[in-house]
Amino acid sequence: MTDLRTWLDRVEGFGELRHVRGAHWDTELGAIAELSYQRPNPKAMLFEDIADYPTGRVLTGSTGSARRLGLTLGLGDDLDDASLVAALRGKPSTWARTASEFPTETVTDSPLLANVVDGKDVDLLSLPVPRWHAGDGGRYIGTGCLVVTQDPATKDINGGCYRMEVVDEGRSATINAVPGKHGAQHVQRWFERYGKAPVVVSFGHHPVLLVTGGTEVPTGISELEYAGAILGERVPVLLGEHTGLPIPAGSEVAIEGWLRPDLMRDEGPFGEWTGYYSGKRRPAPALEITRLYHRDDPILLGAPPGKPPHDYSYMRTAMKSAMIEDALVGAGVPGVRGAWAHEAGGGRLFIAVSIEHRYAGHARQVGHLAAQLPAAAYMNRFVVVVDDDIDVANLHEVVWAMCTRCDPKRDIDIIDGTWGSKLDPMLVEGAPPYNSRAVIDACRPFERRATFPAVSTGDPDYLESVLNKWAEVLAP
Known part of the structure; x- marks a missing residue:
């Protein structure tokens, strides 16, 4: 199950894979x-x-459906959506x-080794790298990628998904790691100790690595x-020949190389997950690629962001909702009944x-607590707490609760100086x-729970009985 092609066979087996032939890499594929x-x-x-x-x-x-994410x-x-949340x-x-x-299992053989290209001969544009959005500054090979770094002191391995634009006519790619993320911290520590940082990137792999x-x-x-x-x-x-870092053996395409503080290339803008193009073209670290590996007829895993819903917004919503709920329960907070990080x-x-x-x-x-939990702290803007009669995944119900159970003057707290991002269109x-x-x-x-006006809707059990009795009339 760590191989993308095995995963694709399973998805095709239950009818959720569509083959598209003849699309152009320049915006048509993205559209x-x-x-x-x-x-x-x-x-x-x-x-x-x-x-x-x-x-x-x-x-x-x-990862855009309950069946595929499951x-x-x-x-x-x-x-389905409900059973995925429960699971x-x-x-x-x-x-x-x-x-x-x-722990990872080191192997010495893999279909990834079918084609091995040394740094001087690397051309990332020999692969069908898309320009996803019309306003993008270039072609982005890294959207569903896994960027592998290591802490030089603890030897901890991190895998992050950062956007990567192909530069230098295919000989390199930028890595735009968000400051504060573990991968960016690793790179900075390598710079401070050794003046360069080893990096491995996989561009096609089982989608579980996109999730993590x-x-x-x-x-x-x-x-x-x-x-x-x-x-x-x-x-x-596999262990990288030049960096020693782990490369997922089930990868379709991977590179290894080095980041250096003085090796920068202009990057961006790019249509980001906020639904806006992020910033103007500016310098970002570029990878000195020492080796490219790829399977025959390789598959790039694309996960282009944009205005929600986008490629991975369903996955992120489901995963982060579960992580936030787990973290709140793990912190010892009583009475938590659900959490939902809305796709919008x-x-x-x-x-x-x-x-x-x-x-x-x-x-x-x-x-x-929810506003500052590690699972939710990055770029969070609104946390709404509702009673347990509200379905947190139903945005209509959440907004109704805000409109009818919240006094803006008394019930809204503002926290300033929190963890934002250069991707924020308001910055x-x-x-x-x-x-x-x-x-x-x-x-x-809390003090009015006993006297607060009752909700004017039918008892759920009674409504269910009416639905069963009048199913033909109420059918979609």
Whole structure:
């Protein structure tokens, strides 16, 4: 299950893979992908026979449905949205706790070794790298990638998903790691100690590595070991010839090389997960590639962001919701009934938490904790706490609770100077990447629980009986 092609066979088997032939790499491929995941029940799209390229393929939409995400996470391939959420409950904390039981397995052979190209001959544009959006500054090979780094002191391995633009006519690619992320911290420590930093990047792999690379795995836990805990088997890796870093042996395309403080190339803009192009063209670290590896007819794993819903917004919403709920329960907070990191906010900007309201101050406590938990702290903007009669995944119900159970003057707290990002469209050019966030108490006031007006809707059991009796009339 650590091989992308095995995963694709499974997805095709239950009817959620669509083959697309003849699309052009220059914005057309990206536009088809965008239109697809804006449709109900979007499919995974495997682009083949890409214009100008006799070989090489691109996959998009890998984690965009409950069935595909369930398969990716080893939870089953017959789930719907509700059963996926139920199956995920408690899993992130279990995976984090057991990750050390699944160390990577070093191997010496892999289909990835079918084609090995030394640095001087590397041309990333020999692969069908898309220009995803019309306003992008170039062709981005890194959207669903896994960038592998190592802490020079502790030897901890990290795998992050950072955007990467092809530069120098295919000989290099920039790595735009967000400051504060584990990979960026590793690189900075290497710079301070040795003046350069080793890096490995996989561009095509089992989507579980997109999941682990694109969400906040706890510090000190390797994303490769976390992926092993998810799948229940050790992830096989090759060791990079020049860097010694692990390369997923099931990868379709991988590179290794070195980042240096003085090796910078202009990068961007790029259509980001906030739904806006991020910034102007500016310098970013570029990789000195010492080796390229790829399978025959390789598959690039594309995960282009954009205005939600986008390629991986469903995955991030499901995963981060489970991580936030797990973290709140793990912190010892009583009465937590659910959490949802809404897709409209890219799985980060708008979080709703439901509680069984047990004591005065309970809602504020949960809201402030949720706003700053490691799983939610990066670029969060709104946390809304609601009563347990509200479905946190239903944005209509959450907004209704805000409108009817929240006094803006009393029930909204603003936290300033929190962890923002240069990707934030509200950030003024050149300003430090702080943001602020609102914690909104949309619960019935604790002291008025007994006297607060009753909700004017039917009893759920009675409504269910009426639905059964009048099913023909109420059918869609």
